[in-house]
Amino acid sequence: MDRKPVKIAMIGVGAISGIYLQNITHTFRELELVGVCDLIPERAEKGAAYVKGEIENDPQLRERNVSVPKIYKDMYEAFNDPEVEVVLNLTRPYEHFEVTKQALLHGKHVYSEKPLGVDMDEANELIALAEEKNLRLGGAPDTFMGAGIQTARRLIDDGYIGDVVGASCAMVCHGHETWHPDPEFYYKRGAGPMLDMGPYYITALVQLLGEAKGLMGMAKRSFTQRLITSEPHRGEIVDVDVDTWLSGNIEFTSGAIAQVFTTFDVHYTAQSRFEVYGTRGSMMVPDPNTFGGPVLLLRPEDFAAAPKTDPGLSRHGVPDFYAGWREMPLMYDYPVNSRALGLADMCKALRTGRDHRANYQQQRHVLEIMTAFSKSGKQKAYVPITTGYERTAPMVNDPLKIMHGILDD
Incomplete structure (x- = not known):
């Protein structure tokens, strides 16, 4: 060789x-x-x-x-x-x-x-x-090849949350014109929140849940123009040519349904939320735009006792959505x-x-899913996904055989 x-x-x-x-x-x-x-x-x-x-x-x-x-x-x-x-x-x-x-x-x-x-x-x-x-x-x-999502995939495949019934993920921010040095292209053909950030989320979804079957979506652009506040283009106005609010539901061949939401229109602090739900528990998947964790797991035995009343009636203050969830150790390399x-x-x-893992079969399937959101919104109809998909091989986690920076044979 x-x-x-x-x-x-x-x-x-x-x-x-x-x-x-x-x-x-x-x-x-x-x-x-x-x-x-x-x-x-x-x-x-x-x-x-x-x-x-x-x-x-x-x-x-x-x-x-x-x-x-x-x-x-x-x-x-x-x-x-x-x-x-x-x-x-x-x-x-x-x-x-x-x-x-x-x-x-x-x-x-x-x-x-x-x-x-x-x-x-x-x-x-x-x-x-x-x-x-x-x-x-x-x-x-x-990023799906990193320690975080590979660990999540391994735990799902090993049955830690049972059979997957669904997922929910959101990428919520107010665009990149406040920090990126050349942000105009984010509002032009080929970009927007779905084609720019969506690849991380949709790729992670198909890695975790497998082939998509179809989807229903809605889309809009909330602002026709954007003011750049980052240098060196501070003060310039950008015309928005793409949808900046896209949401919908993806149906997977497995029967799972994932709710997806991406936007450049919202002031928000936690940009990423990604959860997968199974018959035996739930999992918080790390931001798919990163390579690391945390990966959090919640199973029925993690509840101290079954609530006697509607838990929403007894909750006060700012909710901690992941209180009681267990952080799982990352089982693979490349956490940064x-x-x-x-x-x-x-x-x-x-x-x-x-x-190779990041191959065009995966890229094409993900692209068809992403472009179907706006298509579905315009048609106001369910859009079938026609490209087939098979998950690529998981990463190898044997440090005795593979050095950091050297990929498996």
Whole structure:
């Protein structure tokens, strides 16, 4: 088996690139970043300078012969570089399709940030092209591969809450224009709360509950414009082109029903709530935009005594929703921000021939579910989900065989 690091070209060196640069440089030793590219050259230069600085300050990186990535003048120079095996597409959502398509046409495997495309036509075209050329295609989110959701999956699969009957998850905030340096694209085609944050929640749902069968949803945009209050675009007005309030219910092939709510319209402190309910108990799943915990479990034996009256009548003060729930130990690696974990897994699969976990089958299924919310709202009807789905393999939790930063064979 070829043990040489897989050589990566990064296209797009914006806000999300920082954690990828950090983890590719320090954590995932089976990857080698050979070059970076951005429409704004200064961003590419900053990315390359970061790696150079880390090498200068870390003797372990020098021992591993980590090199400073080259700077490509444009993405086509990267696609034509014979060194490059995999293109890491970190461009804005509405640019994902064209960048991925051109990379595939140039014979490169592609791992992209979410979503795979902004609609099913884009996704299906990319998948057909990847299959035609026998190339790997995958992408974010990879948070489901982290310690938190992998532990939740293991507990559910082992029957800790019995048979799953349903779930409820919500992503509630007032948008990203108060903190993100370039927030306009969050209100343009391919973004909004469902396509931006929804991938984390819907991916976690299908990992935990399996294939979706159909859904009913409603959607709207509460504000036609947004005022940016973050630098460097403070004071600028953004026109809102996408739905910013989406809610509905997903029916799963298993019979479970999940209630989902995402919005950029609400002032709220706890951005994420994710719960799964079973015949023998309930589980609080950690924020699916993170890699760690906590994972909380509540079973009937956790109640000190059955209430004698309606418990709502005796409750006073601010409720503690998770009082009495037990925190479960995390059973897997990668509890901290490990973005590029999915990329590392795909690259290991490229070397070994196994399937990769963050694959296009999952991305397509998740995209169809997400786009069905607005579709259902416009049609005011139940929308069947037509793409099939099989859960990808769980992570391996044997520290005696697998080192941190080295994926399983």
